[in-house]
Amino acid sequence: MRFRLAANSIGRRDRRVTSLGVGAFAAIVLLCCVQRAVALPLTPFRYEAQAQRHCAGDPVVWLDFRRGRYYRKGQSRYARGFDGSYVCSKEARESGYRRSLFGLR
Structure with missing residues (x-):
């Protein structure tokens, strides 16, 4: 039983690390894209x-x-x-x- 618990805890830790890595990568990609998506000023005229x-x-x-x-x-x-x-x-x-x-x- 102890062996199974240890194996399960290692698997959970690996999943957490993997999900953190994917989350960090997604955040970096999102931040890079957000900086480029800036609305440019538009000067409308009536005449x-x-x-x-x-x-x-x-x-x-x-x-x-x-x-x-x-x-x-x-x-x-x-x-x-x-x-x-x-x-x-x-x-x-x-x-x-x-x-x-x-x-x-």
């Missing part, structure tokens, strides 16, 4: 002229906050809707918004 002055060389796009997409000038949904504003295309891309897949319409 297109304001955005053009701010963007200097970068095209202005219409950002639809509800859909999470941006539209370029000439697309059918450019400057449409109440849940959007004008932003620089580079800022929209870096903030995680996607371009419209419909192209020019």
Whole structure:
């Protein structure tokens, strides 16, 4: 009986060490990923002229906050809707918004 108890306690200790190692590894990976996932500042403008002055060389796009997409000038949904504003295309891309897949319409 004593041999079995000793063997069981060794097995439990090994499991604890293994679970601590996996937990520490997961924490390190999580911390590395969290540092990179930082939201970039987005400067929305009410008027297109304001955005053009701010963007200097970068095209202005219409950002639809509800859909999470941006539209370029000439697309059918450019400057449409109440849940959007004008932003620089580079800022929209870096903030995680996607371009419209419909192209020019």
